[in-house]
Amino acid sequence: MEVINWSTPAAILEKIIAYEAVHEIKGWDDLRLRVAEKDRRLYGFFHASMRSEPLIFVEVALTDHTPTTIESILSGERERLDPNEATTAVFYSISNCQAGLRGISFGNFLIKQVVEELKRELPNLKRFITMSPVPGLRKWVDTAPELDENTTTLIHALNEQDRDMSEEFKNQNSTQLNRLAIQYLLDAKHKKGGPFDPVSRFHLGNGAHLEQINLWANSSEKGIADSWGIMVNYEYDLKSIEKNHEAFLSEGKIKSSTTIKKLHKKH
Structure with a gap:
């Protein structure tokens, strides 16, 4: 598992844009809102033999409440939150990237690893929910x-x-x-x-x-x-x-x- 952020190689970021299967990423500005903001995280699951190809990735919003619309998460006009004030991690998009591996539940491993990583980074988080x-x-x-x-x-x-x-x-x-x-x-x-x-x-x-x-x-x-x-x-x-x-x-x-x-x- 790797954190994908604005410093990740462009070739991988381009694939994140292409492979997003739940909420379309409309170019680089839209991607920046998901990987470069302080209250957003994106984690990818990679295999040693495919270092430049994510198998699956999950996008996370750090909030202080349970969201009721996806627009409140994706909007560029939203109010930013200090991650240390966040109480809730919201898994709002999970995308499988490789058609040949569909049906293999990498998401199970990824979610559990992401939860553990977030707990280590931000011990103030109390809830782990999805916006599905x-x-x-x-x-x-x-x-x-x-x-x-x-x-x-x-x-x-x-x-x-x-x-x-x-x-x-x-x-x-x-x-x-x-x-x-x-x-x-x-x-x-x-x-x-x-x-x-x-x-x-x-x-x-x-x-x-x-x-x-x-x-x-x-x-x-x-x-x-x-x-x-x-x-x-x-x-x-x-x-x-x-x-x-x-x-x-x-x-x-x-x-x-x-x-x-x-x-x-x-x-």
Whole structure:
């Protein structure tokens, strides 16, 4: 594992721009916001035989709160934070770089190493969470065998909207959309077992728990196309990672926050 920063060779930085698979890096100025700012970190996983080719990399934002939109992390207009005042490390993008190695869970090793590195550098950090996309939601909706009338009406309304949804529309549809997201994340299953959503399978399989659902969190074209802008915080609670990992693998249990459990039970 190596820290990638503004001093990293340009050939590697160019590959970071090219390989970013979650939130497009729009040139060198955009890359600078992710690797040169004092409250941002980028870590790459390399193999000794491929020193100039990252296998996978993870981008981290250091904050003093749990973010609810990706724009608040990526914006160049945001307020910078002294890393020593940060309480939360946010993993907001994980990109596999080598097509031939897809399916090999390097991310598992990388996340654990990054957590250990951050704890050493910044002992004030208390929480390790993600700001994750929900890439399978709209795909699942298109194939779900039975959706109730209210959900069908909601989906039709969402599909009629463009990226600039009005606040009135959001307020009118937030409760129903949150219900759909909870149903998808906790109940929808893949035909091979486990959650339907690939990002959910990855983080839950690594021992994280589902902490928070964020509606209207990603207004990018990709964010709307994947999940109508929904994003999720998964939390890596260091005291329960191994227990969550074992429960997920052996029993298929999805660990979630008290708030999400209550909403799931209610609906």
